Amino acid sequence: MRVKFLPQNIEHEINPNESVLELAKRTGIFIKSICGGLPSCSECRVKVVAGEHNIIPPNFKEKSLIGSAYFIDHSRLSCQIRCMGDVTVDLTEQVAKEHAQPASKKPRMPMRSRKDQPRSSAPRHQFKPPSTEKKEGDGGGDENAS
Numbered sequence: 001m002r003v004k005f006l007p008q009n010i011e012h013e014i015n016p017n018e019s020v021l022e023l024a025k026r027t028g029i030f031i032k033s034i035c036g037g038l039p040s041c042s043e044c045r046v047k048v049v050a051g052e053h054n055i056i057p058p059n060f061k062e063k064s065l066i067g068s069a070y071f072i073d074h075s076r077l078s079c080q081i082r083c084m085g086d087v088t089v090d091l092t093e094q095v096a097k098e099h100a101q102p103a104s105k106k107p108r109m110p111m112r113s114r115k116d117q118p119r120s121s122a123p124r125h126q127f128k129p130p131s132t133e134k135k136e137g138d139g140g141g142d143e144n145a146s
């Protein structure tokens, strides 16, 4: 089973039970996803342009998220598409989303965790407990008295 991504014109083998969104992530193809495939965000919409007979029709939840787009242009949620044969999907909407993202939202290199950061040999903070020893002259008398 192969999935062809347009307009990139790239084909990849899809594993049984793998969604098109998972395949795209595995192969480095951008498909926007906020919910990670719950489904709830409907950001992962793609158009099925060929092989629609090789995918299971959308369930009630998916239809309620896509709305009439399913009937108008065969949009589907890529996180819900499981293939039983070759399929071609059009990612034109996803490409536009990728380019519309502000630079701050684009994927970045993962931040280093605190564990990975080099350790300094100097202690960051040294706790000094208050002294309990009595200082000389703390006998309660007035030392300034003449």
Ligand code: FES
Pocket (backbone or CB within 6 Å): 021, 032, 033, 034, 035, 036, 037, 038, 039, 040, 041, 042, 043, 044, 077, 078, 079, 080
């Ligand atoms: S990833 Fe959110 S609905 Fe598909």
